[in-house]
Amino acid sequence: MSQGTIYGLVLSGGKSTRMGTDKGAIVYHELPQREHLYQLLEKICDKTFLSIRSEQVNELPGGINFILDNNEFRGPYNGILSAHKKYPNVAWLVLACDLPLMDIKGIQQLIEERNTGKIATAFAGGESRLPEPLCAIWEVEGLKLSISHLINGTSTCPRKFLIHSDVQLVVPEQEQILLNANSKEEYNEAILKLT
Secondary structure (H helix, E strand, O other): OOOOOOOEEEOOOOOOEEEEEOOOOEOOOOHHHHHHHHHHHOOOOOOOEEEEHHHHHOOOOOOOOEEEEEEEOOOOOHHOOOHHHHHHOOOEEEEOOOOOOOOOHHHHHHHHHHOOOOEEEEEEOOOOOEEEEEEEEEOOOHHHHHHHHHHHHHOOOHHHHHHOOEEEEEOOOOOOOOOOOOHHHHHHHHHHHHH
8 A cells, every 4th residue: 555545434333422322423414423424535545445343244335345343442432443354455544423514625635635644634623733643644654653552551542642652733714514413402403503
């Protein structure tokens, strides 16, 4: 694979406990959100996949590529590193399924500002300008280092890993694309912005 190869991954294997319903199945744009983001990534990435739990397989329409979570790691790293294990020689453009305002322009900006010499290129939003690990391009080296970090470290948080790593930070042209809808209140906020 060339260094420019990017596979897309929509993380949709979480339990959605704060929302109370599967965040990937919520419809904001005429399709379940995970399928909407999948279609956006398909337009740009060399190959695209959904990251899911085994019990979600029967919920997917035909023709969708998916990678089952291996359950070797906790939290979002579970999906990211399951994908890396299956295809270890490509960079992964990772999007959480709870980004209802993400659009094609935002994804294109992330790709245009990608720095393959860093371990990841991540959007950095809000006043804190902290890296958004679930809206980022993870390079092969960054994923390898993540595994070492998880085996030897005390934190399973991908954001903490990126904060202490050599990362290309990208300030989104439209800040709202980073709105995470993890709760009913955030869902309502997203709906208001979409209308």
